[in-house]
Amino acid sequence: MQRTGAQIVWESLVKEGVGTVFGYPGGAILPTYDAMLDYPIRHVLVRHEQGAAHMADGFARASGRVGVAIATSGPGATNLTTGIATAMLDSSPTVFITGQVSSKVLGSDAFQEVDVTGITLPITKHNSLVTEARHVARTIREAFVIARAGRPGPVLVDITKDAQQGKADFHYPETVHLPGLHDPEPPDAESLARAAELVDRAERPLILAGAGVIRSGASSALRDFAERTGTPVALTLLGIGGFPQSHPLCLGMMGMHGEAFVNTAIQNADLLLAFGMRFDDRVTGNIKTYALHAKKIHVEIDPSEVGKNVKVDVALISDLRVALEALTPIVKARRPEAWIAEIDGWRQDTRSRDIIHRDGNGRLLAAHVVHDLWQTTDGTSVVVSDVGQHQMWEAQYYKHDEPRTLITSGGLGTMGFALPAAIGAKMARPEAEVWVVAGDGGFQMTQCELATLQQEGLDIKIAVVNNGFLGMVRQWQEFFHERRYAATPMLSPDFVKLAGAYDVPAYRVDSRADVVPTVRKARETKGPVLIEFRVEKEDAVYPMVPAGSDLHAMIRRPSEAGQEQEVRS
């Protein structure tokens, strides 16, 4: 039976099992919106297309299923781009569908025409322009296959208005012809044997667990490997949740704002097992002095990441779960007691400096807010953080035990991510308790999505950590620019009143004593609640490895007695 290209869009999405799309209509996508009413798909009308892209991304990160966003041509599509790039950098499986001007006027600078496939070329895994209805189904099928395959990522399908209006037979292909899409192969036996030999010989081994653990569903495989070999596990920001932070072998986060003892352990290791991570500069610091004494085993699904930043001794180019399931049975069961004891020594030093064990002296510290949120929610919430200081405090003080419970923009570091991504996450997992943790700056970038949240009747709790500054930039100015606070002091609206305008109950907290009761009150309230935490204005995230510095050259939190910064090498 013949259908319009617009109908084929929805037929195809139904075939892919899509139940929810995030979008915003407009002229060039209008035929598709018209056809939408006849299909069993929930459409979430956003307030800005960037929000739609983050929602699709958040949906994908929370569930592992492909998130879908839809927008019109021109400005609709360009507004998506920040969200597409965010999904690209963090390998989030997403499909974006954009309307395009009619093929007859393509290239003529027609109203709301922009070269969307050109603009999104470097920020998508793949993209396509469809100018005929008969190609719609195949192209959407390909988009879903590509988005999910290997290292996942965003795929964009740009469909001209006449392709949406034209008619074609609908056949949804099961298989697609993509000679350039290589299925990941299991790791070869020789590399596995070499990896096992290095593991068996190591005296100071350390696992670096990244986002790949979560993407490949390798959490329990990782646990088996770590427990069998007694290897401590350090996490990247995006690896948080991939290994339970309550596990005795879990060290915590590494890198620029990682725990000092974790970075010290990396620099002293004799074997690094990099599992589904890419040696990002925020993780390694100065690459020339990074883990010089360590052999390196890199298990990675994307061959272009192997040897990109760090030379490795053995590469297993494979899906992580498959590789670990092959590796664990062939390594010796053991426990490097001396090494674990040494790390524990460093850990005690870190603990003694921890802000959590200090009194705020009447000041409300963001770290304390996050810590209390973690305790009050029993560590079971899905937390969607924005970008900046609060993001690092969340990573340090909210202990995640389950995969997909921390959703944050790691690679691109996109401010404004949290609220829309949380909407996507909540729609993917309606049963989950979802908390937004955002700063005053990032929250204002996409706060318009409060309307979307209310329109969809979503129960999301929002913590705005307000320090009156663009805090992380202010911290860099404090450390590296002689406290010249260029454009970082920031006036915010009255967040309680703002929430009120959207009919969201809201509270303001400015003392530690009120944190837990207010979080409790929010949890007991059905529906959304916003809490503004007025925190210490000029607090800094410690420790900090300055960009490009040696990983072991961390700026530590000044001790309680002295206010001088200590540098430990």
Add this chain to the structure above:
Amino acid sequence: MKHTLVARVMDQPGVLNRVASLFRRRAFNIDSLTVGHTETPEFSRMTIVVDTARVPAPIVEANLRKLIPVAEVVDVTHMPTVDRDLALIRVRCAPAERAELASLVEIFRGRIVDVATESVIVEVTGDEQKVDGLVELLRPRGIVEMVRTGKVAMVRGSVVAGKPAAHGAPAA
């Protein structure tokens, strides 16, 4: 060092743009890139000469493979290959010098393919060194205009570069 990569790519709009965009954004240094039809209508073939001083060839290869329309990539640098580059060179030449120029070009198996009053167009095909050699000899006479296709390469013998049989995973 220069590496020669042969890529089999799907013959569809925008493929060249994808490859060029990849090289630009990753700051891979292209020495030359040629693209043309192959024995299969579905595929085109690119011969890419890349300077690997900054980024090792396996990384360039792996990045090319990530492009969906790129079916296969083979680094033929260390394989025995037939390499060809074609040049058209417009060189100053008075009528009285034509015979001498023709015999010079002949040594390089080149030809004069067009004649004007004060210049001729020379065509020469060969590996890059041979073409470079002729260019250097012609330069003192006054090269008015020149175009070179860049290198195309094919592996000698029965090995078929760019087909799955020749595929190897990049070294660690």
